[in-house]
Amino acid sequence: MALCSVRSAQPSLDLITEIASTRRTARRSSSGHQAALGAVTTLVASYFADHFPAGAQLHSLEETHAEVRFGLLWRLPDGDLLADDLQTGRMHANTFASRAEAHAAAGRLAFGDRFAGVRVVGLRTATTFSIDGRDGSAS
Numbered sequence: 728m729a730l731c732s733v734r735s736a737q738p739s740l741d742l743i744t745e746i747a748s749t750r751r752t753a754r755r756s757s758s759g760h761q762a763a764l765g766a767v768t769t770l771v772a773s774y775f776a777d778h779f780p781a782g783a784q785l786h787s788l789e790e791t792h793a794e795v796r797f798g799l800l801w802r803l804p805d806g807d808l809l810a811d812d813l814q815t816g817r818m819h820a821n822t823f824a825s826r827a828e829a830h831a832a833a834g835r836l837a838f839g840d841r842f843a844g845v846r847v848v849g850l851r852t853a854t855t856f857s858i859d860g861r862d863g864s865a866s
Contacts, residue, residue, distance in 0.1 A: 792837035
């Protein structure tokens with residue numbers, strides 16, 4: 728069962744306004760909090776600018792199948808599901824691949840033919856490792 732209703736997750740003027748407002752508030756707080764908030768804002772903006780699946784709607788957050796946590800599940804325009812595993816730390820390329828393989832196996836088991844694939848996205852490293860859910864090809 729989805730943890731939230733299916734809704735558009737396109738970045739909106741409201742989201743941009745909220746980020747700007749939060750950044751203004753952070754300027755008045757300590758510099759440590761400001762730096763952390765600035766980093767989070769940058770990561771969120773980077774994800775939406777570079778990785779948002781066109782035309783997708785948010786299906787669920789933090790859904791677990793076969794002991795694998797799917798951070799974001801997107802419902803694509805054709806109805807299939809795409810998983811994004813967002814990573815904020817630095818990881819070795821082999822770790823990206825093994826995480827993608829585990830997510831792909833769990834996704835195929837949980838969603839069958841509806842599983843479009845998985846992307847392990849390194850937000851700080853500009854690294855993405857993808858596995859197609861239909862044919863298993865990796866990129």
